[in-house]
Amino acid sequence: MFKDGDVSVSARLRDVGAGAWQAATGHPMVKEMAAGTLPHASFRHYFEQNIAYLEDYTRAIAVALSKAPDTGALEVLGGLLDQIISVELPANRRFLERLGGDPARVRGVLTMSPTTYSYTRHLLATAELGDCAAGITALLPCQWIYGEIGTQVAGAEPDDPIYADWVALFGDPEYAKLVGNTTSLLDRLAAPDQENLSRLQVIFDTSTRYEIDFWDMAYEPSTAQSKMTRQ
Amino acid sequence: MFKDGDVSVSARLRDVGAGAWQAATGHPMVKEMAAGTLPHASFRHYFEQNIAYLEDYTRAIAVALSKAPDTGALEVLGGLLDQIISVELPANRRFLERLGGDPARVRGVLTMSPTTYSYTRHLLATAELGDCAAGITALLPCQWIYGEIGTQVAGAEPDDPIYADWVALFGDPEYAKLVGNTTSLLDRLAAPDQENLSRLQVIFDTSTRYEIDFWDMAYEPSTAQSKMTRQ
């Protein structure tokens, strides 16, 4: 598919999966967030689902970390794990509170929508059954898409302070640096033979499509009713 | 919820989840299979998805078996694993061939529908992160629902020999015995306190609902196009 050996594994994965990638990074919800026009109810629902998502995202990072082949890989994945636990989860909880929600009512799989559940099962099962590179590949689209969105929205100055603060969080250049650590690690660990690249592409594209599904779900709060415990 | 200590854990799980359970065991597709009126295209699509499903079902049994706490649990789960590999998968491949399909074109996650993928990620992630009882609880609805369907359709004598053979496979009393081994094992391993039962109920109901989704997907072959590798 690619003949240029100079293209890194991570760049290939993104480029081959460009269709889904653009649908994820250019989702209408993102535009409404940058414009500050998204209804608060949708944003609140987004954080309710995202907190549950990020807790399982942390667990999936941990599984990939348990298979880290060397010191450098331990450090990158340890840094990512700490970023989610110490920075992003607390920030998400504060956003939810400001929007009138209650982080204590987020209770893991019990309050996940079917989309959040499927996405997180994909992350966890891929990290458990695959090697460290497979786990990182599953985790990467989430982190990287937010990095791209951060760059996109960096100029935006929505009037609504909640949206402004959200833009500031992901528009921070420090965030882009963390993305670079993860892509560099994947580029180092992933064997670049065609068979392995095909295998990783399926994992990568699946995560990207789940990102779209996640935006869709958050954008349509009516789906919020269909919790895993529905019956 | 239940006061009667004499009700086994497995019976409670099924009874509390009765709504989804009846929707799964009484699905219109099952009735058409017993009557022999289901179009061959739908039945073929079912087997294409079911073979990929059963291979991951085997992997999830293996994960639960790796946490089997004693000799008896090893033997029951080893028997279930062998049944899928030595009996059900070969039978499914033969059915697919008789319907004009090609088992060699079933290629794991690459040819799974999104429903099959989500369901199998649920099985694998639950078995990986939970204890042996949690894994068995995730695996149980599939096996048990087929046992109930077998009992339901046991009297049916569809003219179409493919449907007749399918009825014979699951109507066999030996199959019911295997279901009994699994429910007895779960009843022995699962702590019957309310907190644990609630946790297991979510797992059990999730699997039951995925069974319904699986029938729905197979019943509507148009969804067959949306493979995991779609883009």
Added chain:
Amino acid sequence: MFKDGDVSVSARLRDVGAGAWQAATGHPMVKEMAAGTLPHASFRHYFEQNIAYLEDYTRAIAVALSKAPDTGALEVLGGLLDQIISVELPANRRFLERLGGDPARVRGVLTMSPTTYSYTRHLLATAELGDCAAGITALLPCQWIYGEIGTQVAGAEPDDPIYADWVALFGDPEYAKLVGNTTSLLDRLAAPDQENLSRLQVIFDTSTRYEIDFWDMAYEPSTAQSKMTRQ
């Protein structure tokens, strides 16, 4: 180390690790078993440890099977798992009973010697953290060494019927066929690059040395006192 691309991965692993391999296959205890001169107490102690070992060996096979990349790999590992549960464990329990022991007193890690515990932790952790080929590599020396011992002792006709029956079990050509299935699977799955071969060699040699340690422990029943629950 090797330049000949025609040598299979499994043959390379055994040949590079030839020193430990010969110490394991030519252990004095094996010779006394073939001659029927080993004290019954040593043989009984061997079975007490071996039953606990084989139960965890089964669990480690299951972990490797959960990562089997395709149908063929599922079938080979499923066959090996079934062989241990349905043939070898029952045979080991009967040998133990004939020697005056009680299989019900074998209680997993609670009755393992430190050697049996270390060896089985090696198998389980390797299968959990590595890919399917790494897991198979850890499991292989045990199966293969018994195959070689079976060939060695096949002519032996010890007077003591217990030793004669043991010789018959492992001298059976069917056993050799199962070994061939496992080595062929490893040869197919393991990437033959030098980095991967070095990694697999460490795993393989570690298992081989644990085989020696296991014979040593069984040969010297005095070490039987040091159970994991010693204090």
Added chain:
Amino acid sequence: MFKDGDVSVSARLRDVGAGAWQAATGHPMVKEMAAGTLPHASFRHYFEQNIAYLEDYTRAIAVALSKAPDTGALEVLGGLLDQIISVELPANRRFLERLGGDPARVRGVLTMSPTTYSYTRHLLATAELGDCAAGITALLPCQWIYGEIGTQVAGAEPDDPIYADWVALFGDPEYAKLVGNTTSLLDRLAAPDQENLSRLQVIFDTSTRYEIDFWDMAYEPSTAQSKMTRQ
């Protein structure tokens, strides 16, 4: 064994395993470290093994974290993981350099002694096959024993600055606080029924005995030759 329901799970585990516990916390090597009389060669060998140990300790924390049942458990285990990666491993590498060693020559299982290998396989396999409480129980003796040693040696002022710095690191009250977080988490997660306590006791005592073995190995540098790659 215990009738007092007020005794926490962690305190029970330590008290029931008091024999091994005292042998670990009162090991002669610790006394020589506090006195600053331990030969540098022994201390260097200790760090070479401890760095490889801590990298797998981190992996085992990650496995336990992947099974953390709630937000609080994620945070405690995330804090422990970060402490090892961001504080203890860098400190260990600096100590090794000051003693004339080279952290780059520490290469995971390739440079582990058999004791370090067995201990880390125990941690990893226990975390993989057990629940979150079982994993924490395996990890706890290492952290807690160093906390007790820190308290013991806190008054010591060895002349040799390397030993003085080591005393300062573990004598820091912040370290004791981290131990308290882990014991409190275990006390909250572990079911206090006798069956579960017995199961956890075996895990806890096994780790404690491996701590003794680890000190023994480090105290006798002659055993340093027997690397996993010996042959």
